[in-house]
Structure formats: C-alpha cells, structure tokens
Amino acid sequence: MEKLKIAAIGDQFITSAVFETAVRDAIGAGCEVVTRDLQWPEVPFFAYDGPAGTEIKEYSGNPKDLEAMLAEAEVLVTHLAPVTAELLEKAPRLKFIGVSRGGPTNVNMEAARARNVTVCNVPGRNASAVAEFTVGAILANVRRITVGHAGLSQGIWRGDLYRYDRTGDELSDLTVGLLGYSHIGQRVVRLLKPFGCRILICDPYAKLTVQDAIDGVEQVEIDDLIAQSDILSLHARVTPETTGIISAERIAKMKKGAVLVNSARGELVDQPALCEALVSGHLGGAALDTFEVEPPKNDDELLRLPNVTLTPHIAGASRRVATFAAEQIAEDLARFLKGEKLKNPCS
Incomplete structure (x- = not known):
C-alpha cells in the first residue's frame, strides 16, 4: 500500500521535527514525511509586502520555493508557509492543510475551498x-x-x-x-x-x-x-x-x-x-x-x-505552544483520514 505523502514545513519556532513527531504519533508509520524549515523568526514574516503580494499575510518564505516539495504531497502541515492560489495549483494531490495557528491568514482560503482542500487550524493555541x-x-x-x-x-x-x-x-x-x-x-x-x-x-x-x-x-x-x-x-x-x-x-x-x-x-x-x-x-x-x-x-x-x-512580539511564544499546536493539527489529520468530524475546521 502506498504511503501517505506529507509535507511538514516548519520554522524556527514550530520546527518540522515537532510536526513530524506529532503526525507519526497520531497516525502511525504509514506515511512518508518530507520536511523543510523556514527562517522565521530569525527573519521577520511578511505582512502584505512579500512575494505573495496581498493575497495572504503573516507568512514566511517564497511560495515558488515550495512548489517542488508539494508537487506530490497529499497533506501539508505548517505554521507560516505561504499557501497561495498558484501554489495550490502546483499541488494537485493536496487534500488537507493543517495550519498550527489561530487564524490561517497565510492560506488563500478561497482557493483552498475551490480545490476542495480541507483546512484546519488551532484557535486559542497560545x-x-x-x-x-x-x-x-x-x-x-x-x-x-x-x-x-x-x-x-x-x-x-x-x-x-x-x-x-x-x-x-x-x-x-x-x-x-x-x-x-x-x-x-x-x-x-x-x-x-x-x-x-x-x-x-x-x-x-x-x-x-x-x-x-x-x-x-x-x-x-x-x-x-x-x-x-x-x-x-x-x-x-x-x-x-x-x-x-x-x-x-x-x-x-x-x-x-x-x-x-x-x-x-x-x-x-x-x-x-x-x-x-x-x-x-x-x-x-x-x-x-x-x-x-x-x-x-x-x-x-x-x-x-x-x-x-x-518586547518583540513574543507574548504567544512558549515551548508548550509549539508542541500543543502541532499535536492538535496531527489529531485533526487523524480524524480527517478516518472520515470523522474535525475539531477545528476552517470555513
């Protein structure tokens, strides 16, 4: 049986290793996880002035750099990756996005809905x-x-x-x-x-x-x-x-x-x-x-x-926030794969 292809795009706060551990704990070994870590917070995230323009906000990195990684991915778990309409077009197999933050402002939700991609988040995580x-x-x-x-x-x-x-x-x-x-x-x-x-x-x-x-x-x-x-x-x-x-x-x-x-x-x-x-x-x-x-x-x-x-926008930062957010995303992924109702679906 072909393994579920998962892309875990972390950063220097919620790392790809934290995501991968949470995902494997939640759904077991039947997955293939590819990882990447963005540079936030060492490099500030973009508001509306980055490579994605005004389509999304509060994201890290360039969507162009993620196209190859997502080409075969069925699942994306991330914190700040820029998920634009164009990037979604380059990810035809993608069916689930887990965003480990309170609001998925780094995801083009209209484009995700149009492609029938399920998105979940973690309200109240911090x-x-x-x-x-x-x-x-x-x-x-x-x-x-x-x-x-x-x-x-x-x-x-x-x-x-x-x-x-x-x-x-x-x-x-x-x-x-x-x-x-x-x-x-x-x-x-x-x-x-x-x-x-x-x-x-x-x-x-x-x-x-x-x-x-x-x-x-x-x-x-x-x-x-x-x-x-x-x-x-x-x-x-x-x-x-x-x-x-x-x-x-x-x-x-x-x-x-x-x-x-x-x-x-x-x-x-x-x-x-x-x-x-x-x-x-x-x-x-x-x-x-x-x-x-x-x-x-x-x-x-x-x-x-x-x-x-x-203080430099650190009120919501703690080690527990990072692990908790990744765990919540992984648990909703497990529900999704079982056909169950998600705890935190994004409309």
Missing part, C-alpha cells in the same frame, strides 16, 4: 502563554518594575519611586479592562481574579457566563471601558471594525495615568497618539508586544520612553 505574559506586563508597569529597571540600566538609583506620589498601585485597588473576551481574554480573567481587581470586558460577540457573574466580571460598552479602566488590555483580532479602534480620541478619554497593554496587534492602536499621550504624561505607561510596523524602526520614539515595556 491563550495560556499570552495570558501569563499579559499579567506579567501589567505587573511590570503598575509595580514600577519597568521604570525602575530603565533607571538602573542607566546607572540611576530610582529611590524616588518609594515616594507616595510616584510609587505604584496594587491590583486590588485597580480596574482592569479587557477589549476582547475570547480564549485569551477569558484566561487573563482567570489569572487576574486572585489579585482582587475589578474586571471589565468589552466584546460584542461575547456572552458572560453564570461563573463570570459570580466572579464579578462586568460587560460594558467600549466608551465605558475606556473611561473606567486603570489598565486597558487589548485582546481583539484585527478586522476592518477594530483597526485603529484605540484612536487618538479614545486615548484622550482614558484615565490620566492609565496603562495600555497590547499583546494583540499593533494595528488596533493609533501609535503616534499613544506615543504623544505617554510623553505628555496623560498615560502612565504602556506594555507593547506588537507594533504598527514590525520590527519598529530604530528612530521610533516609543523605543526610547522609560515608561514603556517593549
């Missing part, structure tokens, strides 16, 4: 990692870890941070607002509850559970979220409706001294307006893991502000 990171970023700002570190790194002992008018707050005295209440937002709430803070959420698609009500989680409209939050944490996807949702006008309506945490996407925020609010002192601080342009330009003023915690 919810725990991002939630932990978010709480850490909140604490770094409200407990003055960020500004204290910035001072010491320049040889300045910030003993003044013990002054009443400059020291930090405890979360039990603060209101934390979450914009977006899906997998990540819900996990953030679970981690925040023991701190005793007031928690607000804004998400037109979310419905609070009985447990949310017991825990005191409040659902509000966005203007109330903006006005009442001491800490505003973003967990929304980028859509035409959410692009620029934290606008200059809304930043101006945030509490004086409030902190903005963005571990979602840079496109949600008017970045120049945010920078101005941080410089003026209207906002007390920010924690940014994502930016309008990644990586940010060296002359970006945000990189030089002492009240900003900056």
Whole structure:
C-alpha cells in the first residue's frame, strides 16, 4: 500500500521535527514525511509586502520555493508557509492543510475551498502563554518594575519611586479592562481574579457566563471601558471594525495615568497618539508586544520612553505552544483520514 505523502514545513519556532513527531504519533508509520524549515523568526514574516503580494499575510518564505516539495504531497502541515492560489495549483494531490495557528491568514482560503482542500487550524493555541505574559506586563508597569529597571540600566538609583506620589498601585485597588473576551481574554480573567481587581470586558460577540457573574466580571460598552479602566488590555483580532479602534480620541478619554497593554496587534492602536499621550504624561505607561510596523524602526520614539515595556512580539511564544499546536493539527489529520468530524475546521 502506498504511503501517505506529507509535507511538514516548519520554522524556527514550530520546527518540522515537532510536526513530524506529532503526525507519526497520531497516525502511525504509514506515511512518508518530507520536511523543510523556514527562517522565521530569525527573519521577520511578511505582512502584505512579500512575494505573495496581498493575497495572504503573516507568512514566511517564497511560495515558488515550495512548489517542488508539494508537487506530490497529499497533506501539508505548517505554521507560516505561504499557501497561495498558484501554489495550490502546483499541488494537485493536496487534500488537507493543517495550519498550527489561530487564524490561517497565510492560506488563500478561497482557493483552498475551490480545490476542495480541507483546512484546519488551532484557535486559542497560545491563550495560556499570552495570558501569563499579559499579567506579567501589567505587573511590570503598575509595580514600577519597568521604570525602575530603565533607571538602573542607566546607572540611576530610582529611590524616588518609594515616594507616595510616584510609587505604584496594587491590583486590588485597580480596574482592569479587557477589549476582547475570547480564549485569551477569558484566561487573563482567570489569572487576574486572585489579585482582587475589578474586571471589565468589552466584546460584542461575547456572552458572560453564570461563573463570570459570580466572579464579578462586568460587560460594558467600549466608551465605558475606556473611561473606567486603570489598565486597558487589548485582546481583539484585527478586522476592518477594530483597526485603529484605540484612536487618538479614545486615548484622550482614558484615565490620566492609565496603562495600555497590547499583546494583540499593533494595528488596533493609533501609535503616534499613544506615543504623544505617554510623553505628555496623560498615560502612565504602556506594555507593547506588537507594533504598527514590525520590527519598529530604530528612530521610533516609543523605543526610547522609560515608561514603556517593549518586547518583540513574543507574548504567544512558549515551548508548550509549539508542541500543543502541532499535536492538535496531527489529531485533526487523524480524524480527517478516518472520515470523522474535525475539531477545528476552517470555513
């Protein structure tokens, strides 16, 4: 019997070896796996400015380089490979694509549907990692870890941070607002509850559970979220409706001294307006893991502000995320091969 031909295209985070191990554990030895590893994150992924044009986004590599590898493949498991309409045409035997991320933005879904190729993904794959990171970023700002570190790194002992008018707050005295209440937002709430803070959420698609009500989680409209939050944490996807949702006008309506945490996407925020609010002192601080342009330009003023915690889009990165995502894809592949309903099919 001919073995199932599988292409495993990994990168430096979810490697092809991780994919291959997960696939063989899930479906056994009756497969032939060819592998390749792309250069992300050592080389940043493309948004809309790469070799695939505007057809897909957030991908690594050139689709032309993958044509030979996929010519005989029946299954593709990948994280960031650029799956364009042209590449699909060069893969006539392909019938299943597993994308080990929350949204298959690197796959031309219209072309996949037209060719009757089944696609699955892993929604919420990094919810725990991002939630932990978010709480850490909140604490770094409200407990003055960020500004204290910035001072010491320049040889300045910030003993003044013990002054009443400059020291930090405890979360039990603060209101934390979450914009977006899906997998990540819900996990953030679970981690925040023991701190005793007031928690607000804004998400037109979310419905609070009985447990949310017991825990005191409040659902509000966005203007109330903006006005009442001491800490505003973003967990929304980028859509035409959410692009620029934290606008200059809304930043101006945030509490004086409030902190903005963005571990979602840079496109949600008017970045120049945010920078101005941080410089003026209207906002007390920010924690940014994502930016309008990644990586940010060296002359970006945000990189030089002492009240900003900056990280290079790593909130969703953990070893467990990599193995979990590959395992979920492999398990859905096993279901597909058995003719069973997939856990995470993409429409």
